[in-house]
Amino acid sequence: MELLFIVLIAFFVSILFSMLGLGGAIIYAPIFYWLGLPLLTAIPMGLFLNAITTASASITYLKLRLVDTRI
Numbered sequence: 778m779e780l781l782f783i784v785l786i787a788f789f790v791s792i793l794f795s796m797l798g799l800g801g802a803i804i805y806a807p808i809f810y811w812l813g814l815p816l817l818t819a820i821p822m823g824l825f826l827n828a829i830t831t832a833s834a835s836i837t838y839l840k841l842r843l844v845d846t847r848i
Contacts (some may be wrong), residue, residue, distance in 0.1 A: 783812055787826055795830045802827040 786808055794801040805823030810816050838844050 779812070783809065783814075786812075791826060791830045795834055800827045801830055 787805060790804055790808070791801050794804070802820075802823035805826055806816075806819045809819035809822060814822070835844075839846075
């Protein structure tokens with residue numbers, strides 16, 4: 778049950794932060810740590826989720842041709 782709660786929190790934080798254009802790792806790591814994950818697990822997991830969010834946004838912008846790929 779706790780894992781489901783962590784996944785739901787990460788999902789909603791990633792949606793919110795991707796709309797705002799912020800890196801979610803600044804909030805993922807403290808939330809995961811407060812929920813009981815070891816700090817040395819929470820930090821890399823937050824950075825990994827941040828990378829997934831960034832990749833998703835990048836793919837979306839590339840598909841919409843909003844990126845100048847000539848440079």
